[in-house]
Amino acid sequence: SQKIxxxxxxxxxxxxxxxxxxxxxTNYSPAYLQWYRQDPGRGPVFLLLIRENEKEKRKExxxxxxxxxxxxxxxxxxxxxxxxxxxxxxxxxPDDGSARQLTFGSGTQLTVLP
Amino acid sequence: DGxxxxxxxxxxxxxxxNVTLSCEQNLNHDAMYWYRQDPGQGLRLIxxxxxxxxxxxxxxxxxxxxxxxxxxxxxLTVTSAQKNPTxxxxxxxxxxxxxxxxxxxxxxxxx
Numbered sequence: 001s002q003k004i005x006x007x008x009x010x011x012x013x014x015x016x017x018x019x020x021x022x023x024x025x026t027n028y029s030p031a032y033l034q035w036y037r038q039d040p041g042r043g044p045v046f047l048l049l050i051r052e053n054e055k056e057k058r059k060e061x062x063x064x065x066x067x068x069x070x071x072x073x074x075x076x077x078x079x080x081x082x083x084x085x086x087x088x089x090x091x092x093x094p095d096d097g098s099a100r101q102l103t104f105g106s107g108t109q110l111t112v113l114p
Numbered sequence: 115d116g117x118x119x120x121x122x123x124x125x126x127x128x129x130x131x132n133v134t135l136s137c138e139q140n141l142n143h144d145a146m147y148w149y150r151q152d153p154g155q156g157l158r159l160i161x162x163x164x165x166x167x168x169x170x171x172x173x174x175x176x177x178x179x180x181x182x183x184x185x186x187x188x189x190l191t192v193t194s195a196q197k198n199p200t201x202x203x204x205x206x207x208x209x210x211x212x213x214x215x216x217x218x219x220x221x222x223x224x225x
Contacts, residue, residue, distance in 0.1 A: 009154065034213060043118075043204050043216030044157075089156070093212065101147075101172070102214060104156035 002027045006090060006105040013080055014113050021075040021108045023090035030092040033066055033073050038087045038107065047088075048075075080112045116141045120205050120217035127199075127224050135190045135220045137205035146188040147214065150174060151202040160203075163188055192222065199224045 007022035023033070032051045036044035050057045050066040050073065057064045063076040077084050087109045091102040118139045127133045139146065145164045149157040159172030163182040177196025182188055192199045202221050206214040 004156065032212065036214075041221075042218045043120075043206070044214070045216070046213040049213060091214075101159055101162060102212075103159075104149075106154060106156040 002092075002095075002103060004028075004090060004092060004103060004105040006088075006108045008108055009106070010109045010111070012111045012113060015081060017080055019077040019080050019084070019110055019112070021088050021110065023073040023075065023105055025071050025092060028071065028092055029068070029095055032093065033064075034091045034102065035062075035064060035073075035075050036089045036091060036104075038089060044089055077110075080110075082112045082114050085111045118205055118207060118215055118217035120203075120220050122220060123218070125220055125222045127222070129224055130194045131224075132191055132193050133199075133222065133224075135192070135203055135205075135222070137188045137190065137217060138186055139188075139205075139207045139215075139217075140186065141207055141209060141215060142185070143207035143209040143215070144185070145208045146182070147206045147208075148172075148178070148180065148188070148190045149204045149206065151204060151219075157204060160190065192224075 003026045005024045013019050034049045035047045038044040048064050050064045061078045065074045087107040089104050089107045091104045121136045147162040148160040151157050158174050160178050161180040163169035166185050169182050179191045200223050202219050204219045206216045
């Protein structure tokens with residue numbers, strides 16, 4: 001069955017450093033992968049989508065890579081700030097693409113320490 | 115501003131009672147979804163609807179029911195048959211893009 005794993009439940013880093021979060025998947029050949037941010041007690045907010053034919057995508061201080069050979073996506077936040085503290089979720093569509101039913105990882109809780 | 119409104123934010127019920135969670139969107143999106151989130155777990159799909167008057171079961175539909183009588187509304191009923199109803203429930207919608215727009219959730223506690 002399809003499975004998504006995010007590298008760790010919690011990650012603490014110092015302000016100004018680069019945070020790197022990992023999303024690994026098995027038994028998938030997704031056409032794209034998405035990253036969301038979720039703050040406590042709120043719904044996730046869409047951040048970035050990267051397609052299978054894109055190696056890298058950037059948005060301001062965010063960078064996402066997608067390695068379909070390794071079946072892995074890396075999510076980087078450069079020059080991290082305490083306001084970046086949140087849980088980050090990766091999500092993938094089903095293989096057949098017949099419906100937009102995303103499957104989510106359990107998330108990585110990032111804390112940026114001042 | 116367009117968005118998804120879930121109400122109430124917190125809901126408390128006694129075991130054995132059915133409860134309905136509200137989800138309204140003004141984004142003119144065709145597809146709507148209900149997810150459940152438990153601590154340490156990813157979001158799990160309960161039901162989804164791609165068009166008015168049509169809906170399909172997700173991965174964990176047992177003990178839940180939905181209706182989609184209007185494009186804007188997709189209420190979820192948690193029935194007494196749901197074994198572990200206490201959770202954070204999230205409603206979402208999609209339009210032309212594949213990204214989901216989420217509401218801010220309803221935290222249901224059943225005692």
